Amino acid sequence: MSTGYLALVLHGHLPYVHHPEQNEALEERWLFEALTECYLPLIDIFQTLSRDGINYRITLSLSPTLIAMLTSRLLQERYLEHLEKCLQLAGLEQERLAGDPEFGHLAGYYPHKLAQARQIYEKCGYNPLRPLKQLQEQGCLEIITTCATHGYLPLIKSRAGWRAQVKPALDLYEHHFHRPPAGIWLPECGYAPGVDEVLAEYNIKYFFVDRHGIANSRPAPRYGIFAPLSTRAGVAAFGRDPESSRQVWDRHGGYPGDPLYREFYRDIGYDLGMEYIGPFLPGDGLRVDTGFKYHRITGGDGTHKEPYLPDAALKRAAEDAGDFHRRRLEQLDRAAREMDRRPVVMAPYDAELFGHWWYEGPAWLDFLCRETAAAGALRMITPSDYLTEFPANQAVDLPMSSWGAGGYNQYWLNPSTDWIYLHLHRAEEMMSEQADAHPAAGGLEERCLNQAARELLLAQSSDWPFIMHAGTAVDYAVRRFNNHIGRFNTLMRMLENGAVDEPTLSAIETRSRF
Numbered sequence: 169m170s171t172g173y174l175a176l177v178l179h180g181h182l183p184y185v186h187h188p189e190q191n192e193a194l195e196e197r198w199l200f201e202a203l204t205e206c207y208l209p210l211i212d213i214f215q216t217l218s219r220d221g222i223n224y225r226i227t228l229s230l231s232p233t234l235i236a237m238l239t240s241r242l243l244q245e246r247y248l249e250h251l252e253k254c255l256q257l258a259g260l261e262q263e264r265l266a267g268d269p270e271f272g273h274l275a276g277y278y279p280h281k282l283a284q285a286r287q288i289y290e291k292c293g294y295n296p297l298r299p300l301k302q303l304q305e306q307g308c309l310e311i312i313t314t315c316a317t318h319g320y321l322p323l324i325k326s327r328a329g330w331r332a333q334v335k336p337a338l339d340l341y342e343h344h345f346h347r348p349p350a351g352i353w354l355p356e357c358g359y360a361p362g363v364d365e366v367l368a369e370y371n372i373k374y375f376f377v378d379r380h381g382i383a384n385s386r387p388a389p390r391y392g393i394f395a396p397l398s399t400r401a402g403v404a405a406f407g408r409d410p411e412s413s414r415q416v417w418d419r420h421g422g423y424p425g426d427p428l429y430r431e432f433y434r435d436i437g438y439d440l441g442m443e444y445i446g447p448f449l450p451g452d453g454l455r456v457d458t459g460f461k462y463h464r465i466t467g468g469d470g471t472h473k474e475p476y477l478p479d480a481a482l483k484r485a486a487e488d489a490g491d492f493h494r495r496r497l498e499q500l501d502r503a504a505r506e507m508d509r510r511p512v513v514m515a516p517y518d519a520e521l522f523g524h525w526w527y528e529g530p531a532w533l534d535f536l537c538r539e540t541a542a543a544g545a546l547r548m549i550t551p552s553d554y555l556t557e558f559p560a561n562q563a564v565d566l567p568m569s570s571w572g573a574g575g576y577n578q579y580w581l582n583p584s585t586d587w588i589y590l591h592l593h594r595a596e597e598m599m600s601e602q603a604d605a606h607p608a609a610g611g612l613e614e615r616c617l618n619q620a621a622r623e624l625l626l627a628q629s630s631d632w633p634f635i636m637h638a639g640t641a642v643d644y645a646v647r648r649f650n651n652h653i654g655r656f657n658t659l660m661r662m663l664e665n666g667a668v669d670e671p672t673l674s675a676i677e678t679r680s681r682f
Contacts, residue, residue: 172394172500173549174540175406176533177376177516179353180207181231181318183631183648184682188242194450195644199237200250201459203296206523207238208288209530211299217537218308224537225548228300228519229312229353232340233629235297236682239344244294251289254459255282257448261436261460270475271462277478278460297344304345310550313341314353317682319628320580322360322568325593328600330366332625338370350552351375355630356580357408357516357571364399364566374404374551376516381569382407390562394503394511396554398561405566406551411499412515415492416526423488424526427467428481432525434463434473461527485528489535497546512554585633591653595624599656602663612668619673620659622680627652655680 182202187193217224237243258279265275292299303309315321315333324330334352341349351374352367359377367375374396382393382405389397393407419425437445437458449456463473464481496513503511522529540546555561572579581589599620606613627649635645655676662668 171497171504171545172510173512173547173554174496175227175512175514175549175551175554177227177229177353177514177551178210178519178522179229179314179516180234180519181229181314181355182234182237182520183629184233184236184317184626186237186240186243186679186681188678192246192450194454194456195641196243196246197250197450197456199243200247201457202520202524203247203289204251204254204282204285204459205527206520206530207296208285209523210519210533211292211296212284212288213530213534214303214308215299217534218303218306222537222541223548224308224541225310225550225553226308226537227310227312227351227550229314230297230300231314231318231353232316232337233318233682235340235344238296247289248286248294251282251286253448255279255286257458257460258282260444274462274476274478301345310350310552311341311345312349312351312353313337315355316340317625317629318355318631319625320355320358320570320630320633321363322358322570322577323581323589323592324628325596326600327362327366329596329628330363331369332599332621333628334366334370334372336625350550353516356634357381357569358577358630359405359566359570360568361566364401364403364405367403368399368401372403373555374406376406376408376514377566377569378408378571378575379410380575381405381566384567384569385564386567387562387564389564391507391509391511392503393514394500394507395509395558396512396551396561397564397566399566400563404551404555404561406512406514408516408571409499409513412492412496412513413517415495416515416517417521423492423532424521424529425465426484426488427465428477428484429465430461430476430481430527431463431465431473432461432527434461436460436462481528482531485532486535489532489539492532492536493539493543493546500546509558512549514551579637580630580633582637585636588627588633588649592624592628595627595653595656598660599624602660606663612670612673613663615677616659616663616668616673619677619680620656620663622682623652623656623659623676626680626682627656652680 182198185195262275262279265271304311316336319333321330352372354375357376357378359381379393382389385397393409396404396406398404415422435457438455448458462476464476466474500511522533540548570576603617606617609617632645632649635641
């Protein structure tokens, strides 16, 4: 009999990138890299575990923006073109490294990995949702949703704005999975009082908050983070466990920083001469990651990096999975002594950590599922499983919280991003005003209202202020925000003037089909 439960939650999300007006958009690589290094390897792991009869349960959230891109015919075609280009580079690299005293053992590594990714992609009919849906029907995965464009709810002004982020996400989920989702991932785990009431309106059973969201609830949580709480609206809130988070998230103190693992920040896109690597880069002399990385993290903080040893890295992943399993048992054993029910460790992570940022992450997950199933002392469950066993939970009032730096709003609201909210909050008001003013809209008016809603939702994406504050692709984030707000304002003016220009509307619809 198990001491307690482990609930692994992987949050799959990417911002909506759709540029039919360009032959090649640099930002589309975000999706292509995630497919090659994260989502296709995870599907392979999940299917292999299922075929081997391993009893595992994992919760996977898929954002509507990610789903829209995974099912886009244009992006499916462009990903296949990207894969073919990578395979061409892999062939050249195999020739270049053959016989190399340091890296010769890696000559065939990426040709094999890329061919495997193509095979998985072709087998699922170029739509990764198909095998994921099948795995949910088999009882291995519990797939949930998140807000329509990953809008950060605490900084969305109105309940109408919250509903507009939640309802389209539920509709899209049911369209693809033919059932309603049991739970929702609040973007950035951002909760504000009242959000639970909107979730209850749509029969959402649970969501997640960070540890301090549980710790600061009133009354104080009886079981800490080891059991969910019930909001006054009757929706369950599960709290993130910081101990398991640090072990997997932290590059310095956690598993991903082990010297044997592959170094993310060393790539031939930067190391090799432009005359060789240039044809495989976006152009204009811009160097980007290619995914061909031949070094391991290596000890110390210096620039010297040793060659990557895949077999040694896999062995370490198995050891780290065993360590994680042992620590969870110890943690749950301590918690169980203070509880009159079985405790649960809630361990949520960004899905792209597994494979993209932490290359060995999918293998680690595979080893963990197998060890957990074999040992039998720790049971993997989903939040729905736990609520089925323990439907009655302590009722509390939850405070505002997020899992961002500082625990509240500062990562999305700060001097680098504060200017966007004047536009967003005014746009929320205008959207509601025009929707109320056209209750029986049809034809061009209906199309214009719907497109204005799309533009506002896309402008609300938490990715844009996140990128602006992180200082990564700032120009792109600012441009995307300005474009969506600009198109929104154009559509609003047409509605206010009572004259919708069809060619302008059609052009905007083509740019934002979400």
